[in-house]
Amino acid sequence: MLWDNLNYSPVYRMDFRLIRNFSIIAHIDHGKSTLADRLLEFTGAVSQRDMMAQVLDTMDLERERGITIKAHAVRLNYKADDGNVYELNLIDTPGHVDFTYEVSRSLQACEGALLVVDASQGVEAQTLANTYLALSHDLEIIPVINKIDLPSAEPERIREQIEQVIGLDASDAIMASAKNGVGIKETLEAIVKRVPAPKGDPDAPLRALIFDSWFDPYRGVIILTRVVDGALRKGQKIRLWSNGKAYEVEGLGFQSPKPVPCDELTAGEAGFVFANIKTISDAQVGDTIMDDSEPASEPLPGFQEIKPMVFAGLYPVESHEHGLLRDAIEKLRLNDSAFSFEPENSMALGFGFRCGFLGLLHLEIVQERLEREFQIDLITTAPGVRYRVTTTGGEVIEVDNPQKFPDPSSIEQVEEPIIDATVISREEYLGEILKLLEEKRGVQKKFEYIGSGRVLLLYELPLNEIVMDFYDRLKSASRGYASLDYHLSGHRISPMVKLDVLVAGEPVDALSMIVHRDFAYERGKALIERLRKLIPRQMFEVALQAAIGAKIIARENIPAMRKNVLAKCYGGDISRKRKLLEKQKEGKRRMKRVGRVDIPQEAFLAVLKVGSSGE
């Protein structure tokens, strides 16, 4: 982002009674980005000429997937029907379950939220979870029923559903079609009339909430913040509450949506600030910015250290790219303090990194950014969770890597992380979904018909089962109509065992996984069968075995290769022969050799797909 050569905004202090901070809560594809685009357009923040879809989602990944990964705070100036010009701060947040904590911080920065619901799809689990999150922060919720122009739209039914499922008064819900610009002015008026002006004391000692941050190579860490009390000024000495570190504010401003520098952000306002902070982990989401000389006595509530929940090994396909991968991971981490990494060494895959993520989407995002932005081919091992293992010696250790799972004889007990999962789906898919939840060791806690043929399920599930292949399975069980939300609820003692895979008698560490004892046989068998299809025939017969400790529980053989021969003469076309041989050789080189066996990369992902009864 360019921070220079920008138009300076006039210096004035906003009357905070004319400030409205709001967020948009929506399920994916329900129209959040389109609505945001229209609000920007209507208020003139973006001219028609510069308008492009999904203005705020600047990352390629965000545009391609139609998701928001990073938060934004965009200032809109709106002249309302009452004659006043309001400063509206749209605080856009990621909506995915992986980023619940970030969402909660963004919501904390607002006084209101637009709840956008698709007029034909209705309320989804994600929306529900985020709406409850917003209500718990006392936000004023304005329901917006979007896409009313679609032939399948049933706005009245959806209005009832919002009332019934969420318990909100939806009598004055806004009927909108963001695509066609319908309901935009009504939405802006509702924000002005119904969202409360920020409370907070401009004269009290500074307290500002960090709700996102990223790294800029020229400015250091850029913080998105909402000033709650006091004011942030250029040149001010600030202190971060969690680590006590002090910095001098070098610049501040707001996005509109391009960055506009200003001299001051006062109580009630949102914007960005940079203060020569070198590492992103120093500017943690949820932390409080204070004045260094006159620190407030209390930080803002709700700060948590973010802990990764899902773990996987990342390895370069080309082992000589290990150094490149390290640099790439370190660079990426400059912008994403939520993921952790430490060096890991696998017999099969060589040197790599054990990385921790907030969830599967987060994993995918990191993986894709590494491949895309740094051009590194990666092998990602099957994701797993962190277990709490008590050894017979009474020691408690945390294990997030199957390779480090202790020998069964020295394990007293294993506790696995448990989540509360909310699933909303159409009734007709209920049978399949219940079957899936049972198979995934789920315990039903709530079962509710929420009207219009929809069902809400609350289940207690082991997180480990979610990271295997749950999303894909849920999607296919419900033809894509089920939505899922979850949060960590605790730990449970479970008989977990480590399942090893032996290829030609050699254990392949990167294929090991931790599974529930009762599923070990079935998963081991499924995994071996899948590997038999993925590992190409070698020059000799290869035995594939699944084992728990020394006990072999499943076995398959890959027969020896019978032929690999190029017979045609091609009128002396030697270069064609050479090319083919080179291609075959290159293919082999991209495989990982374990003992005498060449294993293709896909085999390492096979672990992910087992346990699917559909196989």
Next chain:
Amino acid sequence: MAGVYLSYPFCAQKCTFCNFASGVWPDAMKQRYERMLAREIEQHEWNWLPETVYWGGGTPSLMRPEALEGAMRVIPADHIREATIECAPGSVTAERAQAWRAAGINRVSLGVQSFVEAEARRTGRKHSAEVVQRELSVLADAGIDNVNIDLIAGLPGQTFDSWRASLGWVERLAPPHVSIYMFEIDEDSRLGQEALLGGTRYGADVLPPDDAVAGFYEYAVERLRVLGLPRYEISNFARSGFESVHNLKYWNLEPYIGFGVDAHSFDGSLRWSNVDSPEDYITRLERGASPRADESCSDLEEEHFFVGLRLAAGIEPSAREWSRFKEPIDRSLASGLLVRDAERLRLTDRGFLLSNEVFQEFVHAPAI
């Protein structure tokens, strides 16, 4: 001594298994091609006198005999020992055979592929075993009895029984030379492409499995040996003295010059090829430009192994090669795919079927 390769890329129809730069084109184009082919030959400066001529395709047996004769006339003929033309069964007539003989052709390679009619028809061929039989006698009458028969192992619907039936015909017709090609599933042929996509056209869904094809090949090797046609190269079998002089040049890394579309040449150190589109080839020559598409300097030591080892007699590596390829040689000997006889290396029986595994050892993996 060197060879001449001549390409005639036109066919009556494109066979499903074919992965050559060949196809069906209008007659006007064929005539322009014939003229430009003759021109390319005329413009060549002969630094050596050819020993062999090989007409490949396409289907050169469909070429107008006078055009073929015209092209032959501009090739220095004094030292030619062997001149082969590839023929599609059904295209051999007494007139043509006599014209070929008159033009200097003394060997015919018949692309039979299968003697089982249903198998042949599925690939786009219309001949029967009887047609092949009749054409062989037509050729013999014209004085051409040095004949090769091509068979493909691994055609759709092929079974061990049908394969045995095809070899039964080989026994009955007793040609002095047979080639056995195993069908390659790749995107270069329609059938291969269909198989890769998992489709059913061209019988792609009834291709015999790899193991069966390996079995067909092994059966053929044994049966032809008993018939007095030992294997002298991975896919070539001949009565003693009837080995293809021309094709041996490829495997012995002797020079050859190619004329026509997609023709390949080798002068002992450089390899080059002509463009592979007939239109492109014709227009280039018509405006006086070179038809060459690319040129590369070959690594002769690598080629000595991955080309030379195709021969049953194997190769005699130089001292330099023994030391340069010590590791891959040792690995292949250890895996039982290569065997060493004094100073020679050759493929074992198992090594023939897994020859690419051996050859890969002797090429550089390309930089990515």
